[in-house]
Amino acid sequence: MKSIVMEGSIEKAPCAHCQRFVQATYSYGPVELELNLVVEDVMRATCNQCGAVVATAPQSAHRFKSALQDREDRRTTIRLPQELHDFVSLNLSAAGAEASHFELYFRALLLACRGREEELGGAIGEVDDEVLHRPLRVTVNLNLRQHLGQVLSKLQVASKIKNVSELIRRLLVLGDGLLSQDVAHETQRLTYAYA
Amino acid sequence: MGFNVSKRQAIQALHERRFRHERRSGENKNLLETGEVTIEEAIRLLELTRGTEATSSPHHFDRSVDIWVLRPRGWYIKFYVVDLCWFISFHPSEEKL
Numbered sequence: 001m002k003s004i005v006m007e008g009s010i011e012k013a014p015c016a017h018c019q020r021f022v023q024a025t026y027s028y029g030p031v032e033l034e035l036n037l038v039v040e041d042v043m044r045a046t047c048n049q050c051g052a053v054v055a056t057a058p059q060s061a062h063r064f065k066s067a068l069q070d071r072e073d074r075r076t077t078i079r080l081p082q083e084l085h086d087f088v089s090l091n092l093s094a095a096g097a098e099a100s101h102f103e104l105y106f107r108a109l110l111l112a113c114r115g116r117e118e119e120l121g122g123a124i125g126e127v128d129d130e131v132l133h134r135p136l137r138v139t140v141n142l143n144l145r146q147h148l149g150q151v152l153s154k155l156q157v158a159s160k161i162k163n164v165s166e167l168i169r170r171l172l173v174l175g176d177g178l179l180s181q182d183v184a185h186e187t188q189r190l191t192y193a194y195a
Numbered sequence: 196m197g198f199n200v201s202k203r204q205a206i207q208a209l210h211e212r213r214f215r216h217e218r219r220s221g222e223n224k225n226l227l228e229t230g231e232v233t234i235e236e237a238i239r240l241l242e243l244t245r246g247t248e249a250t251s252s253p254h255h256f257d258r259s260v261d262i263w264v265l266r267p268r269g270w271y272i273k274f275y276v277v278d279l280c281w282f283i284s285f286h287p288s289e290e291k292l
Binding site for chain 1 (some may be wrong): 217229260270
């Protein structure tokens with residue numbers, strides 16, 4: 001394969017430590033992209049003289065990109081009543097997605113709110129439903145891309161609800177009413193995209 | 196080697212994935228290395244760069260190696276070839292736009 005560097009390949013590369021072009025050997029390993037950001041499993045060349053990492057292969061660009069994206073992600077844990085958890089599974093199944101692919105539904109939910117955060121703030125604050133008083137039995141971990149994390153932050157401001165779990169539980173209720181069509185559309189779209 | 200020939204060869208190397216990224220601690224992020232600039236975008240940027248935006252100088256490790264530095268608006272692009280393998284980097288320019 002011409003466009004992929006194989007482990008064990010030896011090529012010339014510039015070594016800042018040795019201050020000359022050196023023979024360097026490619027292998028998979030960690031690379032420190034920035035301070036406190038080490039990216040694993042990068043195809044990189046180490047200097048045969050001093051061992052310093054001197055080059056990387058373009059096939060590892062996706063590793064750097066996803067490491068940078070992961071750092072920007074917003075990780076959050078939410079707690080739900082079993083009934084709301086079932087509601088999410090039901091909607092995922094209806095869209096043809098895996099019933100356990102919760103992140104897909106939450107992404108669809110937030111995408112349906114994007115650009116409407118101000119308008120929805122009041123509705124989120126006013127939501128009242130029996131399901132919001134049910135015991136919180138289920139814990140879900142969410143990993144939201146930067147743009148969806150921003151939607152969540154704007155919704156927190158617009159609704160004046162700081163607690164993310166509380167905010168998402170209320171959004172889920174709106175997902176069965178005011179937002180149902182938009183969320184269904186986004187869920188369907190994401191399901192196709194993931195497929 | 197003149198700018199147009201070097202540019203054409205660098206573009207060819209990008210097409211053929213026949214390039215690498217040098218790693219130097221403390222250097223600004225190479226957006227081609229991190230995938231934030233795609234190979235297609237890199238090729239387009241090179242195609243649009245003119246000779247008046249480029250300079251070349253010998254590499255301080257080996258004076259037989261010419262380093263091309265391109266400064267199209269907003270960018271600092273560097274490339275050179277060693278043993279048929281191209282080292283290419285794309286950095287956002289630090290100059291004020």
